[in-house]
Amino acid sequence: MILNRYFLKSIFSYTASVSVIFLLIIVSSRSIQYLDQAARGEINPEVVFWIILFRLPEFGQIILPLSFFIGIVLTLGKLRSESEFIVMEQNGFSFKRLHSLLIACSILICVVIFSLSFWLTPKFDLQIKDMLQQKTLKEKIIALTPGEFHRINESILLYSKESSNANLTKVFIKNKSKDNQATEFFLFAQNAYVEGAKEESMHLNNGSVFFLDDTEKFSTLSFEEMKLKVEIESSNNIKNEEEPNSLDSSNTSWLLSLCAMTIISIFLAVPLSNASPREGRYKRVLPALLVFSLYLGLLIASRGVSELSAVNQINSMVLIHLFFLIIACYLYLRINQRA
Secondary structure, eight states, rough: HHHHHHHHHHHHHHHHHHHHHHHHHHHHHHHHHHHHHHHTTSSGGGGHHHHHHHHHHHHHHHHHHHHHHHHHHHHHHHHHTTTTTHHHHHHOOHHHHHHHEEEEEHHHHHHHHHHHIIIHHHHHHHHHHHSSOSSSSHHHHHTTOOEEEEESSEEEEEEEEEEEETTTEEEEEOOOEEEEEGGEEEEEEEEEEOOOOTOEEEEEEEEEOOOOESOOOOOEEEEEEEEEOOOOSSSSSSTOOOOOOOSSSHHHHHHHHHHHHHHHHHHHHHHHTTOOGGGGGGGGHHHHHHHHHHHHHHHHOOOOTTTTTTTHHHHHHHHHHHHHHHHHHHHHHHHHHOO
């Protein structure tokens, strides 16, 4: 029992450490992507943090198998480089016992992946879609980038020199209706703002409106205060959407594929981490990481090929698993021949 606890503690500590490192890397890269979209006015800057937070379970589905694999390689590399594994074998820690503990750990990892996929990820995806859908006029105004033209809807094009929250300065608006050419006008205003969070009108101060009159000549109308109604178009109706079916064939096959990869990676990690004490604990990490990256990359590529049907995608994933299982058997044979 003492050897089991010592071994499992080392496995999970390495897995947790590697998971945190990879999670920070992915979060940093995605943060740059979302902040760039916020700078262009595509999303509300206030929701960037929440979008990244809600995507953590999705990241965890990929990070956990990779971290578990590297944790095995680092643990066995450490035990063999310091000759601890020889002492453990002499005290009854057999090869069969090693694999039994690792398979039990992999089942626990698979349970966590199932929980993330079937419970947290679908719910958080709806939250992300709801946040990315800028439903109110005020949210659209807040997300505008000063000095650039932005399309509020199909008919209104807006430009502002300066922006502070929902207050705009030196505003230009072009309104063009597809149905009626007579409704086209240009508007200049010193200030523009939206009061309520759910208001669908923009308040304009100290400006002028240029429009075509009945004789098709431009006319000018100056104003001190004006209220412009803006219709916000919704790209998709989140409220009427049903919760996505997390048990469809593509998601289920991908989830089962991740679980199969987690278990098969044990039989790859054990022989790949077989190093002599002179070689050091980190010598086999890079080759093992390259093998796992190829494994995961092939699975992602087979899933991402949209031309393939669901049956063909499943068949391709099964072939990939069989291929790496054969590689694992070959590595075990090499170890037995050396012994």
